[in-house]
Amino acid sequence: MRRLTHYPLCPHSRSIRLGLGELGLDFELVYEEPWAWRPSFLALNPSGSLPVLELEHGLVLCGTYSISEYLADAYPQHPADGGPAPICPGDYEMRAEIRRLVDWFHHKFDREVTRELLAEKHYQRVVMERGKSPNSEVLRAVAKNLRYHLDYVCFLVDHRSWLAGDDLSFADLAAGAHLSVLDYLDEIRWQDYPSASNWYVRLKSRKSFHPLLDDYLTAQPPAAHYADLDF
Amino acid sequence: MRRLTHYPLCPHSRSIRLGLGELGLDFELVYEEPWAWRPSFLALNPSGSLPVLELEHGLVLCGTYSISEYLADAYPQHPADGGPAPICPGDYEMRAEIRRLVDWFHHKFDREVTRELLAEKHYQRVVMERGKSPNSEVLRAVAKNLRYHLDYVCFLVDHRSWLAGDDLSFADLAAGAHLSVLDYLDEIRWQDYPSASNWYVRLKSRKSFHPLLDDYLTAQPPAAHYADLDF
Numbered sequence: 001m002r003r004l005t006h007y008p009l010c011p012h013s014r015s016i017r018l019g020l021g022e023l024g025l026d027f028e029l030v031y032e033e034p035w036a037w038r039p040s041f042l043a044l045n046p047s048g049s050l051p052v053l054e055l056e057h058g059l060v061l062c063g064t065y066s067i068s069e070y071l072a073d074a075y076p077q078h079p080a081d082g083g084p085a086p087i088c089p090g091d092y093e094m095r096a097e098i099r100r101l102v103d104w105f106h107h108k109f110d111r112e113v114t115r116e117l118l119a120e121k122h123y124q125r126v127v128m129e130r131g132k133s134p135n136s137e138v139l140r141a142v143a144k145n146l147r148y149h150l151d152y153v154c155f156l157v158d159h160r161s162w163l164a165g166d167d168l169s170f171a172d173l174a175a176g177a178h179l180s181v182l183d184y185l186d187e188i189r190w191q192d193y194p195s196a197s198n199w200y201v202r203l204k205s206r207k208s209f210h211p212l213l214d215d216y217l218t219a220q221p222p223a224a225h226y227a228d229l230d231f
Numbered sequence: 232m233r234r235l236t237h238y239p240l241c242p243h244s245r246s247i248r249l250g251l252g253e254l255g256l257d258f259e260l261v262y263e264e265p266w267a268w269r270p271s272f273l274a275l276n277p278s279g280s281l282p283v284l285e286l287e288h289g290l291v292l293c294g295t296y297s298i299s300e301y302l303a304d305a306y307p308q309h310p311a312d313g314g315p316a317p318i319c320p321g322d323y324e325m326r327a328e329i330r331r332l333v334d335w336f337h338h339k340f341d342r343e344v345t346r347e348l349l350a351e352k353h354y355q356r357v358v359m360e361r362g363k364s365p366n367s368e369v370l371r372a373v374a375k376n377l378r379y380h381l382d383y384v385c386f387l388v389d390h391r392s393w394l395a396g397d398d399l400s401f402a403d404l405a406a407g408a409h410l411s412v413l414d415y416l417d418e419i420r421w422q423d424y425p426s427a428s429n430w431y432v433r434l435k436s437r438k439s440f441h442p443l444l445d446d447y448l449t450a451q452p453p454a455a456h457y458a459d460l461d462f
Contacts, residue, residue, distance in 0.1 A: 047339050066330040099297040108278050
């Protein structure tokens with residue numbers, strides 16, 4: 001069986017769990033603590049980043065970019081052919097828009113919001129030094145960035161069915177992965193962003209999303225509403 | 232004609248200039264200062280990042296990821312068919328390796344080396360506050376990171392013709408883009424890395440590389456050996 005090495009609150013890992021789920025591909029999860037830099041994990045992926053997907057025939061795919069493009073390449077079928085929908089559907093224009101938004105969430109949003117929040121509210125506080133107070137200046141900057149990004153999600157879904165166009169794509173899965181981490185940490189005031197909230201409810205109602213809603217870290221349990229499909 | 236909006240020392244822009252060059256595609260360059268955040272540029276690419284490629288029929292491609300995958304999608308021909316070699320050649324395994332290394336250079340190397348060096352030695356010093364001294368602690372950390380990355384380049388080309396395998400690919404172009412920026416700034420002691428040096432000489436001897444070697448910023452001219460094909 002395919003093996004996905006991941007950490008539950010890693011947004012990159014989450015997007016691949018969603019991608020595999022949307023394509024109906026079975027996989028087993030292998031838990032890895034990204035701060036541990038275990039030699040056997042570095043032998044698997046020298047960059048030390050998550051996730052890593054090992055395929056049955058031995059191919060090892062390192063990182064979201066390599067994995068998601070492999071999934072787009074290897075599973076291009078259309079629902080009309082009886083298969084699941086591809087994660088990077090459409091013509092050149094649609095695919096360019098999907099990748100622009102994947103890049104937006106997996107790099108810009110990650111740098112401006114998720115990575116900083118995880119550092120302040122999870123890694124430093126829970127994992128490394130239990131009880132350390134977050135840096136309030138960083139949190140203020142992140143909160144400002146998050147408002148801007150959530151407004152952008154609202155703008156996109158006010159004009160489209162899904163983030164990149166008419167069809168669900170890996171852009172939604174990447175964005176959903178980041179926002180689900182923030183929602184786990186109770187960092188989103190959904191009532192201020194009704195369009196984004198409506199899109200997120202549609203996304204988290206999908207079968208591929210259910211395993212993410214079951215994630216539970218004993219050291220830092222999720223927000224009370226995290227797994228609630230109606231909020 | 233295609234228009235590529237770029238900044239001469241932006242490594243992401245450079246990799247796309249190389250990709251277009253390898254594919255034999257004509258384009259005109261539009262100069263953009265990435266720190267200026269001009270409204271008309273943000274209207275073209277809301278993320279504010281470089282490069283942006285505008286195609287003749289109006290399609291706008293934002294960012295290296297979207298552009299390079301478009302170039303891989305749209306120009307998949309093999310030299311045997313009379314066309315230029317594709318920038319993402321090979322089977323699933325080779326393409327996964329190309330993308331792993333593109334991700335390595337455009338994100339890991341960028342974060343650990345290029346972005347920090349450009350901030351300390353170009354943006355802060357030359358562009359924003361002329362003459363400001365770089366932070367020596369940052370420079371020491373960057374120098375250490377750079378040694379590790381150059382050792383990794385040596386390891387790869389000691390075992391392969393090009394970074395990802397037998398054929399030149401976008402992995403070489405991404406890596407070459409970053410290293411050429413560092414070489415412009417005279418930050419690489421090539422004599423300590425003979426294998427990487429040999430690979431870089433092969434790369435910079437290619438026709439696609441020549442325009443990069445002509446880059447010249449009056450405020451910060453290149454290192455004396457920068458355009459020398461023999462060092």
